[in-house]
Amino acid sequence: MVIILGFIAKLISSRSLKITKSVLLSIELIIVVIKLSLTKYKLGQTMKLTIISLILIFTNSCIQNEPEHKWLSGNEYERLDTVAKHLRGNDLVMWEVDFRHKKLYEAIKTNNKPYALYQLKKIGLTMELGSERRSKRKKSYDWFFENAIPVMQEAIENDDKPIEEFKSFTAKCVTCHTMEKVAYMPVIKPWEK
Numbered sequence: 001m002v003i004i005l006g007f008i009a010k011l012i013s014s015r016s017l018k019i020t021k022s023v024l025l026s027i028e029l030i031i032v033v034i035k036l037s038l039t040k041y042k043l044g045q046t047m048k049l050t051i052i053s054l055i056l057i058f059t060n061s062c063i064q065n066e067p068e069h070k071w072l073s074g075n076e077y078e079r080l081d082t083v084a085k086h087l088r089g090n091d092l093v094m095w096e097v098d099f100r101h102k103k104l105y106e107a108i109k110t111n112n113k114p115y116a117l118y119q120l121k122k123i124g125l126t127m128e129l130g131s132e133r134r135s136k137r138k139k140s141y142d143w144f145f146e147n148a149i150p151v152m153q154e155a156i157e158n159d160d161k162p163i164e165e166f167k168s169f170t171a172k173c174v175t176c177h178t179m180e181k182v183a184y185m186p187v188i189k190p191w192e193k
């Protein structure tokens, strides 16, 4: 019995334990051995409970010790935070927004309504996800979602002076830069190019 308990303790303490076929086989083997011991030696109630608890702790330790990820370390939350860090912050959102802002202008200018709506939708999406991931600029984004995107969308859908509305839309980009204290970051006016 002492040998079995020692074996269990050794397995529990090994940190890099993985749920492999051999580990599962070992668990089965231990259970069989313990069952035999219980019937053969007529152990007391406390001893039985101790043994059952040890089996449970051991099984639990196997489940928690998942195989190590190739490059992500820490617990599940820490790993998700690392992935979010790799998705980057508002700087990368703006990179995409800037690209799509120009494409939006081209689409409006060539009367390509579905393409214009597509670009506007993607501008809104990347901003929304960025604002969710890093909530620092959420208040300003919410202002933009309420005051810039819907009017731009309506102007495209209804062919209601979309170029004029695009200029106003661009001015709202600048307003947000001022609100966020990055007014020194210029917003290109594609119609001046």
Ligand code: HEC
Residues within 6 Å of the ligand: 089, 090, 091, 094, 095, 097, 098, 101, 123, 137, 140, 141, 144, 169, 170, 172, 173, 174, 176, 177, 180, 182, 185, 186, 187, 188
């Ligand atoms: C939440 C308000 C907000 C809105 C709305 C916004 N921006 Fe920005 N923008 C910022 C902030 C803040 C930065 C500075 C980058 C950062 O977050 O570190 C920035 C940076 C930029 C940059 C510089 C990126 C670089 O790395 O050089 C460009 C270009 C840009 N925005 C274009 C736009 C355009 C075009 C629009 C409108 C379609 C827009 N922005 C709407 C807040 C905003």
